[in-house]
Amino acid sequence: MPFKDFTQGKVVKIWDGITGPLYHSDKITFGYFTLEENTDLPVHSHIHEQWTHLLEGELFFDINGDRATMKPGMMAYIPPNTPHSGKAVTRCQVIDVFIPVREDFVAKEKATPDDNVLK
């Protein structure tokens, strides 16, 4: 599978207001997510390292007390097991990178009907 088209295929709901297609290798998960305006991401943490690349919109992040309102072209790094929260100030497009694979996202993807695709 050398090529993946994130403009097609199954759209997975990750959280209220956060949806998008996913890709998993044996060690990494990529999510091409849309965050609807005003989506709140409550404080949570996970074992995965996370890098969030902001492509469009304005995204506030609080990473264990370090805060920024991100603009396109910015990236946030969330170390493993680090509490973080966020808010989509506007509608946002991000590429999220997780190491290792987000098995919880794999499960959500499997539970999503095949016809739940981008319209």
Next chain:
Amino acid sequence: MPFKDFTQGKVVKIWDGITGPLYHSDKITFGYFTLEENTDLPVHSHIHEQWTHLLEGELFFDINGDRATMKPGMMAYIPPNTPHSGKAVTRCQVIDVFIPVREDFVAKEKATPDDNVLK
């Protein structure tokens, strides 16, 4: 360093026609690269896994015989030690992801003057 702004900072020349800022963790390298129109990437390979996310433009890739002309929203996966070549059909913006760290890019970055920034 929870936040990184790829719209600022040192711009590294990776290859003729390929430039951009870099970020390295202990295990991963991200490159926010601009490829000038008609840039040819000759066949080469490296030990790193590579994922190329195309944000803007049209990018042809040949990954060990698998070929595609990518559009924005597409990703290419290049396994370790796999010959690949490419051509920027138009000017392109990509996010390249490498595992492990591209030490050769680290060296290029160190050799780049600090004042070589985005204008």
